[in-house]
Amino acid sequence: MTGLLRVVVVNPAGQEIGHLLDVICRWSGEPYPAVSGLVVKVGHRAAYVPVTAVADLAADGVRLNSARLDLQDFKVRDGEVRLAHDVLDHQLVDVDGVRVIRASDLYLARVDGTWHLVGAEVGLKILLRRIGPRRLLRRPAPEKVLDWAAIQALGGPEREGTAARQVRLRTPNSALKTLRPAELADLLEDLGRGPRSELLQMVEPGKAADALEEMHAADLEALLREAPTTQAARLLEEMEPDEASEALRDVPEQERERLLGAMHPQQADRLRRLLGYAEGTAGALMTSLLVTATADRSVADVVAALRGQAEHAADLDAVCVLDGDGALVDDVPVVRLLLAEPGTRLAELVQEPAPVTVAPDAPLSEVIERLTDTRRHSVVVVDDQHRPVGRILADDLVDALVPERGRFRVFRLVP
Structure with missing residues (x-):
């Protein structure tokens, strides 16, 4: 090219x-x-x-x-893209290699009488050719050419027209759907402001939110500040409450209120409650997503409720059984539910010992002690009337203890 x-x-x-x-x-x-x-x-x-x-x-x-x-x-x-102006030297995503690249050159090929864009060249070698004598531009390096079918083009609003961006947003590379959240997070961390916002629009909101949960704190804070308010607010709504509140803690207060104000009131209130707990306490670490049921409910009813929360399955390893006043009676593991007959009442699944609980203001050290002593996967956070207000999972503790290592995930059996 x-x-x-x-x-x-x-x-x-x-x-x-x-x-x-x-x-x-x-x-x-x-x-x-x-x-x-x-x-x-x-x-x-x-x-x-x-x-x-x-x-x-x-x-x-x-x-x-x-x-x-x-x-x-x-x-x-409409529908047209200028290769030199809109693609050459812009950031691209190599979906196969899961990396951010810049196209130093583009390759065209004639197939059945029609010219097609078939590849992109990366690396310093082509840059040296471009600043050298013009005759060097006629010497391609095929071993450096990436298959265009595995590339997602991106761009920055400061360098291109709106038409090119609209074309890409309508026709994203289908291979983007195969990326795992951690891989997508790596790409988002490497991209500039404009391309990063564009890539987020190309993937499903739920998957984008999962990727944000895998990002390093500094990169996530920058993304939330730089993204359009509406886009950032929607992503926060898709994130797990504990992950969203943790992300908002790193955002300056004025920016935080701007984002909360753009969210659905119910979800914004939930995050404000979590943000009200002091950092390093059980309340700040917990997720407010819980499945609760009274002791007279059947296993079939509770399993149906769990299915309704399938998108949050990783954060639901047990069901809180409550008495008539809403106080916690037991924390029944999902595995125990799945092994019981559908008609069984929760009261029949309540067992000793008592559920593992901590208060919202409990320090991190107490949460760790309670979890390790009981060998449970999670601990329930209860208020002064012993009513459940949240849950702290084992992987949340790992994240809190080793933040510089990124996100860990403790796998659990969920329906």
């Missing part, structure tokens, strides 16, 4: 009419976008030449098959 820029464009008679400025592709979700036309500098104008008028496209020049040329100033139309 870089070897084509600024080459001479000639008419069928071989007469020079201008120089090549850019190559236009029309993207509609195919793995190898087809070239739809060229932008040619003719005098002081940038004219559009449809690909049907191009006889040959090579590093030594472009030859047209028609002498007719529309000399109106070129304007980007």
Whole structure:
């Protein structure tokens, strides 16, 4: 691609009419976008030449098959992307390699008579070719070319037109769906502000929220500050409450209130309650997501309630059994529920010893002691009337104890 820029464009008679400025592709979700036309500098104008008028496209020049040329100033139309302006030197995502790259060059190939974008070259070698003699641009390095089918193009609002971004948002690479949250988090941490916001719009909100939970605190705080208010608020709503409150603690107070004000009132109130607990206490560590039931409920009813919370399954390892006043009677593990007959009442599953509990103001050391002494996967946080207000999971403790190591996940059996 870089070897084509600024080459001479000639008419069928071989007469020079201008120089090549850019190559236009029309993207509609195919793995190898087809070239739809060229932008040619003719005098002081940038004219559009449809690909049907191009006889040959090579590093030594472009030859047209028609002498007719529309000399109106070129304007980007809906669905069109300028490769040199919108893609070259921009951040891209190599989905196969799960890494952020910059396309130092792009590769075109003619397949069945149609030109397609087929690859992107990365590395310093091409950069050296670009600043060296022009003849070096005609020497490609195929071993450095990545398959375009495995690439997701991104861009920054300060360098490109709105049309190009809209095209990418409509047709994201389907391979993005296969990325794990931790892989997506790594990409988000490496991307700049504009591309990062764009990538978040390309993935499902739930998956984006899972990725945010895997990000390092400093990167997540920067993302929440830089992202549009509405986008950041929606992502926080999708996150687990304890993860969202932890993320908001690192955000300046004014920014925090801005984000909370853009959230659904019920979810904002839940996060404000968690933020009201002092850092390093049980209340600050807990998630407020609980499944509770009275002792007269059947196992079938409770399992149905658990299914309704399937998106939060990783945070639900037990069900809180309550008395008539809402006080905690027992914390029945999900495994015990699954092994019981559907018609069994929860009262029949209540066992000794008493459930493991701590107060919201309990320090981290007390939570660790209670959890390790009982060998449980979680501890229930209760108020002064012994009513459950939250739960602290083993992996939350690991995160709190070793924050610089990133997120850990203790796997549990859940329905």
